[in-house]
Amino acid sequence: MNFNKVRIVLEREFFFRVKTKMFWISTLLVPFGFALLIGGSIAIQLWPQGNEEVLAIIDETGVLSESLMAEDENRYLNYQGKTIDEGKQDVQSGTIDGLLVLPNSILEGEGDAELIYKGSGGLSLLGSVRGDVRSVVREKRLAQAAITDEIRDLFDSRVGFTSTKLNEEGITEEDNTAFYSAIGFILGLIIFVALTSYGTIILKGVVEEKTNRIIEIIASSIKPIELLVGKILGISAVAIVQFGLWAVLFTGISAATTPIVAFVMAQQEGSAEQMTSREDVVASATNGEEVELSQALEAATNPSPTTELPFQIPEIPVSLVLYFFLFFILGYLLYSSLFAAIGSTTDATSDSQQLMMPVFIPIFMAYMFNVQIMQNPSTTFATVVSMIPLFTPINMITRVAISEVPVWQIGVSVVLMIGSIYGVLLISARIYRIGILQSGGKVGFKDLAKWLRQSN
Amino acid sequence: MIDVSHLWKSFGKKVAVQDASFKAEPGRIFGLLGPNGAGKTTTIRMINDILTPDRGEVRIKNVIAGPQTQKWIGYMPEERGLYKKMKVGEQLLYFAKLKGLSTSEGKKVILQWLERFEASDWIKQEVGELSKGMSQKIQFIATILHDPDIAIFDEPFSGLDPINSELLKTVILELKAQGKTILFSTHRMEQVEQMCDDIALFNEGQVVLTGNLSEIKSSFGENTVLLEYEGDGSFIDAIEHVRINNRSNRFAEIRILEGQAASAILKKAIEQVEVKKFEQVEPSLTEIFISTVNSTKGMGSAT
Numbered sequence: 001m002n003f004n005k006v007r008i009v010l011e012r013e014f015f016f017r018v019k020t021k022m023f024w025i026s027t028l029l030v031p032f033g034f035a036l037l038i039g040g041s042i043a044i045q046l047w048p049q050g051n052e053e054v055l056a057i058i059d060e061t062g063v064l065s066e067s068l069m070a071e072d073e074n075r076y077l078n079y080q081g082k083t084i085d086e087g088k089q090d091v092q093s094g095t096i097d098g099l100l101v102l103p104n105s106i107l108e109g110e111g112d113a114e115l116i117y118k119g120s121g122g123l124s125l126l127g128s129v130r131g132d133v134r135s136v137v138r139e140k141r142l143a144q145a146a147i148t149d150e151i152r153d154l155f156d157s158r159v160g161f162t163s164t165k166l167n168e169e170g171i172t173e174e175d176n177t178a179f180y181s182a183i184g185f186i187l188g189l190i191i192f193v194a195l196t197s198y199g200t201i202i203l204k205g206v207v208e209e210k211t212n213r214i215i216e217i218i219a220s221s222i223k224p225i226e227l228l229v230g231k232i233l234g235i236s237a238v239a240i241v242q243f244g245l246w247a248v249l250f251t252g253i254s255a256a257t258t259p260i261v262a263f264v265m266a267q268q269e270g271s272a273e274q275m276t277s278r279e280d281v282v283a284s285a286t287n288g289e290e291v292e293l294s295q296a297l298e299a300a301t302n303p304s305p306t307t308e309l310p311f312q313i314p315e316i317p318v319s320l321v322l323y324f325f326l327f328f329i330l331g332y333l334l335y336s337s338l339f340a341a342i343g344s345t346t347d348a349t350s351d352s353q354q355l356m357m358p359v360f361i362p363i364f365m366a367y368m369f370n371v372q373i374m375q376n377p378s379t380t381f382a383t384v385v386s387m388i389p390l391f392t393p394i395n396m397i398t399r400v401a402i403s404e405v406p407v408w409q410i411g412v413s414v415v416l417m418i419g420s421i422y423g424v425l426l427i428s429a430r431i432y433r434i435g436i437l438q439s440g441g442k443v444g445f446k447d448l449a450k451w452l453r454q455s456n
Numbered sequence: 457m458i459d460v461s462h463l464w465k466s467f468g469k470k471v472a473v474q475d476a477s478f479k480a481e482p483g484r485i486f487g488l489l490g491p492n493g494a495g496k497t498t499t500i501r502m503i504n505d506i507l508t509p510d511r512g513e514v515r516i517k518n519v520i521a522g523p524q525t526q527k528w529i530g531y532m533p534e535e536r537g538l539y540k541k542m543k544v545g546e547q548l549l550y551f552a553k554l555k556g557l558s559t560s561e562g563k564k565v566i567l568q569w570l571e572r573f574e575a576s577d578w579i580k581q582e583v584g585e586l587s588k589g590m591s592q593k594i595q596f597i598a599t600i601l602h603d604p605d606i607a608i609f610d611e612p613f614s615g616l617d618p619i620n621s622e623l624l625k626t627v628i629l630e631l632k633a634q635g636k637t638i639l640f641s642t643h644r645m646e647q648v649e650q651m652c653d654d655i656a657l658f659n660e661g662q663v664v665l666t667g668n669l670s671e672i673k674s675s676f677g678e679n680t681v682l683l684e685y686e687g688d689g690s691f692i693d694a695i696e697h698v699r700i701n702n703r704s705n706r707f708a709e710i711r712i713l714e715g716q717a718a719s720a721i722l723k724k725a726i727e728q729v730e731v732k733k734f735e736q737v738e739p740s741l742t743e744i745f746i747s748t749v750n751s752t753k754g755m756g757s758a759t
Contacts (some may be wrong), residue, residue: 002523008553016542213537217598220504220531221554225521437506450468 001229005222009230013205014237027242031249034255053097055115055127058087060104067136068100076132077111091116100129106137109145113137136345146291177402181374184401188370188394191328195363195393198332199339203356205231206343206436224335224433228425232336239332243325309368323410330417331393333358334424341428344435345448355445366394377403388411389420427452457482457606457638458503462512465498471661472498475512478656478666480639482605485632487648487669488641491747492656496641497534499658500610504531505598516606530604534611534641536595540584544575546593548601555602562601568677569597573623590668592620596627600706607631613647625651645741657745665748673738674745680739681710681718687729695721701743706732711743 017023056079059065069076077096079087086102087099098117105111113133117218142152163177209215218227342355369391373382379398386395386405400406434451458480465473473495480486488496503514505521516525533607539547545566552562572577572646573593583591592615600607607628613621628651631638642648648655648669656666665672683692684707692700692708697716702709718736725731739747 004552008550012550016539016546020541208539212540213533213535214539215532215537216501216506216535217535217537217551218554219506220529220533221526221551437501454468 001223001226004072005226006230006233009227010234010237010343013231013234017201017235017238018241023238023242027245028249031253033245033378035253036432039257042435045435050168053117053120053183055098055100055117056082056087056096057100057102058082058084061102061107061140063140064102064106064133064136065141068132071132071136085423088116091118098125100133107140109141141414166434180402183320184377184398185370185374187320187324187401188367188398191324191331191394191397192363194239194243195331195335196360198235199335199359201238202231202336203339203343205235206340207346210344210346210436218296219436222435225429228337228429228432233332235336236329236332240325240329243328261376320401324397326414327393327397329353330414330421331422334389334393334417335363337421337425337428341431341435344432345438362390363394369395370398373398374402383409387416389413389417392417458486459515459518460499460503460512461510461515463499463502463514464511465495465502465507465509465549473502473509473528474661476656476658476661476663478654478663479511480637480654482637483632484637484653485628485651486637486639487652487655488639488658489643489645489648489655489741494658495661496658496744497610498532500608500639500641501713503608504529527602528604529606529608530555530594530599530602531607532576532599532609532612534614536592536615538583538591538594541582543580543582544570544586545579548594548598549599552601555604557602563634563708565601565603566597573597589617589620592616593623596620596624600627600631604636606637606639609638611642612640613642613644626632645745649741653751655741657748659745659749659752662752664752665744669741672744673741676739676744678736678738679712680737680743681712681721682733682735682737683708683710683721683731684733685725685729685731689729691724691728695724699743699746701740702745708741711747 053075054077055075056077057065057068057080057169065076065080069078078280079099084099084101087096087101090096091099097120098115101114101116103111103113106113115129117125123183209218338359339356342359366385367381369385373386373395376382382395382399386399387409396405396410396413400410430452431448434454460479461477463473463476464471476495476499478486488499490496498507502509503516503521505514505523505526514521516528517523542550545563548566549559549562552566553559557565566579567576568693570579573596575590575593575597577710578586578590578594583594586594599609609624609628612624612628615623628638628640652669654667655665655669655672688707689705692703692710695710695716697713698721699711699713700708710721712721716731722731722734723736
């Protein structure tokens with residue numbers, strides 16, 4: 001292989017793509033899209049979960065409605081004296097959203113409370129009403145049964161549970177498994193998206209050279225393997241630049257928006273305090289992370305660039321970033337030569353669908369395995385799957401992010417990947433060098449097998 | 457300069473080229489001739505080291521075809537193409553660099569050629585924006601900008617507009633005058649007659665005839681009659697032991713076969729029509745091709 005020629009191809013592939021408007025538009029838009037997505041989901045989390053539905057209670061027991069109204073005075077309304085039919089009419093006409101009928105027998109533990117409504121409000125309404133009714137009824141029945149306060153406290157008491165990770169040096173550290181699971185899954189997802197999208201770019205590039213008939217001129221100047229390697233490396237350079245820019249932009253955006261988010265969240269907490277249960281709001285906003293409320297309040301009253309989020313984001317280790325790039329590059333190299341080989345067998349992108357399936361399947365499989373691996377990163381299944389080269393790039397990075405993966409496993413998976421990149425490149429190059437000169441006619445798997453044996 | 461010897465190439469069970477041999481010399485134009493599917497393009501691809509022969513070898517300036525010889529050749533394939541989204545200048549520079557020119561050398565010759573073809577204004581345009589004729593010019597430039605000693609054109613005139621056809625002809629003749637080796641393939645015989653010094657006739661993967669064009673023609677002798685006439689030409693169909701090529705209602709090209717004589721045909725013609733012209737000439741290439749193919753077929757069935 002003549003590396004000077006590989007370099008010429010690499011430069012063309014790189015500069016040609018980096019000079020296009022599409023490259024810059026996508027490079028700039030993706031982080032903003034991501035920021036919007038994250039911002040949006042935080043906003044939804046923080047949005048007051050208003051009890052907008054008004055429910056009327058027909059309370060045959062006569063003792064429950066008061067306690068229910070104490071649970072949520074905005075939601076519950078006493079319909080004392082009205083009949084069920086009258087209540088139903090009100091539901092029909094829309095004056096109330098629902099009618100909650102509490103039969104007398106409910107205090108004996110026999111009858112069912114019934115909610116008559118038009119179906120708006122969904123699962124969360126049903127859930128919260130069920131919870132309210134249950135706790136009110138239980139309360140009353142406990143009182144009736146003359147249970148002592150001591151026993152009731154026993155029921156109410158919570159069992160504390162914290163987890164602590166012991167790292168290799170024997171130093172305990174705070175366990176942020178939930179956070180790292182999310183990070184691991186997101187990293188796997190990014191590699192999944194990157195493999196499919198950069199793979200498609202390679203495939204389109206190869207198909208373009210075939211359909212535009214440029215390939216024969218190029219083949220009269222360099223070897224197909226030089227073109228193939230130059231193309232793969234050129235587009236990987238594009239990918240690295242794009243990811244680098246994204247990293248910079250993300251850091252910039254998050255640095256710029258952190259004070260804003262902190263301010264908004266602190267505002268939320270401030271008003272939440274005046275509302276009923278501030279714990280709930282805070283807990284839902286922070287997913288149960290430790291909250292330093294005073295810090296947040298301070299931030300709210302004094303927003304400055306140094307403001308920090310009202311909760312701590314666990315640190316992302318540098319090694320994880322390096323592993324991400326390692327597995328991303330290895331995965332890209334493995335899949336891109338497969339995509340190039342497929343591109344070489346077709347004249348139009350639509351033709352290649354049939355042949356693309358076998359390449360997309362392992363990528364999708366790895367993604368689906370990841371749902372399992374995220375929850376159980378250290379099972380035999382996770383270990384084996386993450387060491388199969390076609391799955392490694394997506395599954396191994398998730399395991400590395402979540403758990404302590406033994407170094408030998410990472411080593412083995414990297415060696416296996418490098419080995420299969422080499423093997424796949426050789427096979428792809430054989431298909432590629434014959435495929436690029438082929439024109440007309442559909443190519444099936446039988447033909448591919450034949451090409452592997454054929455000299456060019 | 458180009459020495460093709462005993463070249464074989466098959467694809468699966470199909471034998472595309474069988475034992476092909478010929479030589480193309482500097483300062484001359486060599487024509488590969490034959491119907492579509494006769495093995496011309498496969499042979500050209502082997503000369504360009506795009507395909508590797510199963511057997512036999514190609515030598516360029518006495519070096520076996522490979523990455524080194526690729527630099528000496530400028531090749532314009534039959535299926536022509538450029539990157540549509542790339543600018544003319546960048547694209548030409550890319551091809552120049554692949555052929556081993558440095559960036560500065562490349563830029564210099566690109567400017568010269570664009571000027572020569574009155575195309576300097578296009579340098580910053582994307583190829584997709586150019587007309588078909590314009591991109592054909594860019595294609596010529598891409599073929600010869602590295603000043604190759606050998607220029608190979610596969611069906612160069614197919615799809616060219618008349619202006620570009622003339623331009624390409626001029627360029628080819630110029631290259632010849634500069635002492636370059638030129639090889640082109642065509643299935644249109646009259647182009648070969650006009651331009652080629654040497655030819656190789658391909659049929660079904662084999663070179664059935666090769667050599668100096670005028671020598672080949674004279675070896676066939678003046679065995680063809682060109683007849684121009686006025687009147688009812690139906691008597692021509694009744695003449696025996698001839699092959700009639702290129703017939704119209706006032707003209708016929710008659711190849712005389714064994715058992716027939718030119719004088720006998722003349723006699724008949726005078727009796728039937730008013731003869732405007734009667735000339736005994738060397739056979740046309742079409743005629744040579746047909747009779748060669750027929751005779752090799754005869755040999756094949758005899759053995």
